[in-house]
Amino acid sequence: MKIAIAGAGAVGRSIARELLSSAHExxxxxxxxSHIDTSAVPDATWVLGDACELSNLERAQLHLxxxxxxxxxxDKANLVVSLLAKTEFAVNRVVARVNDPRNEWLFGxxxxxxxxxSTPRLLASLVEEAVSVGDLVRLMTFRQGQANLVELTLPANTPLAGKPVRKLALPRDAALVAILRxxxxxxxxSDDSIEGGDELVFIAPEETEDDLFAAMQVAH
Known part of the structure; x- marks a missing residue:
């Protein structure tokens, strides 16, 4: 894939290196x-210019x-970049970094x-995930579809132990995407069985999270 990154600070460079290692352009x-350091990410294409300016994005042919x-x-710059990418160049997928969690409501x-x-929110979620058993923990929100990535760690004595995945009464639009054991x-x-202590990762709309929790038969 062709991927553009606005901001070549430590975060942007780290993202670029990860993507390049997966053979993306x-x-x-x-x-x-002063922040241009081509030796830090030698395989990337570097553009000296403000990504908030339409002319710079046009020269880079962002529509491709x-x-x-x-x-x-x-955060203000990230919002402007996101809006230009989506509305002016019809970029299929726009991902934005939220620096201040108080601004997260704008990033839709x-x-x-x-x-x-949101790095602070993601770190807080990972802390919750590490210590919470029997609770749904929201890890990430996918704004386009208003769906969330959520995790639930089953207690050792869960009544679901031994039940195959196909018999889980999940609510509509909720999907079990991974079991961490x-x-x-x-x-x-469908034939995989649930075990006590499993970490279950779901994608589910926000409005189904209560039903998902109830379906897993785990008490607070």
């Missing part, structure tokens, strides 16, 4: 010449890109954002 936009990642340290489809990533990551098949 990456272009980094950076408005400050599959993904735009707004990864600057400024009205500003062209498909997926908003020790060091194993299991892509669930």
């Amino acid at each position: 990456v272009t980094l936009f950076e408005r400050l010449a 890109f599959d993904v735009m990642i707004a990864a600057t340290g400024d 489809e009205d500003w062209g954002v498909d997926v908003a990533v 020790g060091k194993r990551v299991i892509v669930p098949q």
